[in-house]
Amino acid sequence: MNKQNKTEMILKGNIYNVLITLSIPIIINSLIQTLYNLVDGVWVSKISSVHFAATAFVWPVNFLFVSLGIGLSIAGTSILSQLIGGDRIEDTREYSTQLIAITILSSIVFTALGYLISPTIIRLMGGTGDLGLYGNIYLRVTFLDLPFMFLFFNITSIMNAQGNTLAPTILSAISAIINVVLDPIFIFTFGWGIAGAAWATLVARAVLALAGVIMLFTESNKIRPDFRGFRFNKSIVKEIITVALPSSIGQSGASLGFIVLNGFIGSYGTATIAAYAMVNRITSLVMQPAMGMGSALTAIVGQNIGANQIDRAREAFHKALKLTILIGTIGCVLLIAFDEPIINFFMQSKDDISVIELSLTYLFYISLSMPLMGIFSVLQGIFQGSGNTKYSMAMEIGRLWFVRLPMILIFKHLTNWGPTGIWFSMSFSNLIVCLYGYWVYRGNKWQKKVIKTDDECQSEGAFGVIE
Template identity: 70%
Template sequence: MKKRNKKEMILNGNMYNTLILLSIPIMINNLIQTLYNLADGIWVSKLGSVQFAATSFVWPVNFLFISIGFGLSIAGTSILSQLIGGDKYEDANRYAEQIVVISMLISIIFAAIGYLLSPYLIKIMGAKGDLAKYSNIYLRITFLDMPFMFLFFNFNSIMTAQGNTLIPTILSGISALLNAILDPIFIFTLDMGIAGAAIATLLSRVVLAIAGMIVLYKFETIIRPSFKEFKFEREKIFKIIDVALPSSIGQSGSALGFMVLNGFIASYGTSTMAAYGMVNRITSLVMQPASGIGAALTSIVGQNIGANQMDRVKEAFRKALVFTVTLGIIGCMFMLWKDKGIINFFMRSKDDLEVINQGIEYLRYSALFTPLMGVFSVLQGLFQGAGHTKYSMSMEIGRLWFVRLPMILIFKHFTNIGPTGIWISMSVSNLIVCIYGYLIYRKDTWQQRVVDMETTV
């Protein structure tokens, strides 16, 4: 009964209520993960600014590899939600089986490759000395959790497609709490330093993946892949790739862009790298409500497209924009009001006061454009829910490669404003990509279904 009620709400309920009820668990989940990242950063920052900079420096490398998992997860949510909206439950189960098997095979291969290539990737990015040393330690261990991360991505996409955003939130909360408990134990009590932070994350993600599978097979859900008579189905694999590939390219292109970006940032020194990493964690915290609304929009758009209710899809988009822009303005005002206090609170190590000064400057630039990140999240949720991930891909790649990185190069080589050029480029690129995304929305080419409801079996 509850499953039917959730679908009824998505297809026919009050849209503001639907957005709120679906997005709140996602917001809480994102908040939990961001708080964990902040807590993790605080613990690591106690070791020193170089160790903290290392965790930010290697993030794009890891993200490059897991971008395939993100793409498959987005494809899963889009395809499965449209099939659920069209009452194609058996076909949804068979698609889910294909997605899980493909993602697990890819994750195991990528974990092995990433572990072996870690020192070479760090060297290519330009890290030297202690930054390279700590980056390699941290990155190698984080690669080991990739299969468990992909497995939870699958679980999350299956649950989100049917409108169940609460259970993934509960499990993520338990995992984050475990991580917070393990962090100081491994980092300081066992004296493992930065390796301890990575090991704590690995163990918590193992628990998260196992818990997700237990829920999927022990509780009543609309989609439950069985694998009893599993075989690869070419038509379904091609459809999954068709939806997942643009998203994966967008995510990986974004990750590559951030790798290049990190190289530019590192060229200004460890202080700039540390300030960049800390402010990104802070703005991620402020942006969690808007990100939650964008993620909730994915299943709302998918199910309503599956049910051929395009007017309701557009209503959801408009009302999601109202939410995110309002929340972004509130976040902007708060960050500008308490900028110094925020940076001083989250950067616990005072061994480099330049980190504090640059962090305050970057936070002010980021605050001004916070509402635009909400618009970006809503546009991404719309295109991904519709299954037209080529548009979300173009937004991801275009923002970095065609706007942000060229602007940084111009500021670096033709001005003497230093790291300020990075902060300006980060902010302005968000404005330009939102304008581009809205122009795509106005063209209406994203409205076609990605799954043919008449021919799926």
């Protein structure tokens, strides 16, 4: 199916068909990205549970830096899809050029900063002994792959905005295979240990980014950046940042929350950290279909808002909601029914049996909120697709800072629930934030466009450059 037919399908086709057609490649792509972490986790867990806990301990720090790239990617999908829906193809090329330039510059800055301050961050988080040592080794290498990760985020957003969700998936599959092959070689054959897992991921992502760049400049891609005579365009940069900043703040605010959360979890011991990390990786795998549906909704809503088809954007939201609730319910049943074999498969090291016991308890609680996590993804999809990312930001930050963390503090100091207080708080916070998100949706403010019309661009000098 060519790009024009994809756009016509998004704007006029059966909504269920559109959602499924666009989301399946995104789901596969997300599963592949999740496999990066799962494969690393399985191999690292063969060394020891402390090594595995170290990868989980530093994950929020890495994600804090990655959040900027995610915000730019969300902005790219939102803005470009609205331009496509409004049949402004020439403008999409200028916007994509500016987007990539911002991304590359920011990723280099964040790589250098993260690498330098990594030991300090881990020390401030309370990472000591082997946990701090292994965490610092792993984190420093992961910072080096930020430019490759950011760039591919951009490429994926450019393709997704057009409805081309298949090409990034094929490239991700190739990259995942490279990662799977390199992991045991780097970790055990070369004897690099936990650093080997990070280096394997870096090499795989570098190959992925290179292949993505080649794909970006092929004749079949109608949104081809053009860097000849490049200068930063003040108005476009402002529009991109306006959409990207709330998403980045939301993601980074959530990351900071997870850093604080890791501190609470760490206070219960290394076994609790390992259990938390393992179950999160399992549930993230199960939740990929619902998350893919939310990502597909971003492009669908963006193009239809660009084409002034608000009712169709609403219809897409309601149908995506039904599908994700169904997916979440099925996932909940499967995780509870097969909890023991699932945990035993993913936790290869049995050096601490309490990790298994804690994982089973956490898996039960978080499984109950699977449908809610699907609803959360769909709400994020409609807010991000419309470009009104301040609402998705409020959901990200509110879930952790205003519900989850206060509840964990209450359970920690006023009850004897132990780690169970954390597990319950995580599930209950999903309910509260979904109620908030639906209330915002009913208010209709998300319908406002975030890009200027052609007339507005001309009258306001929207394409003036930064000298």
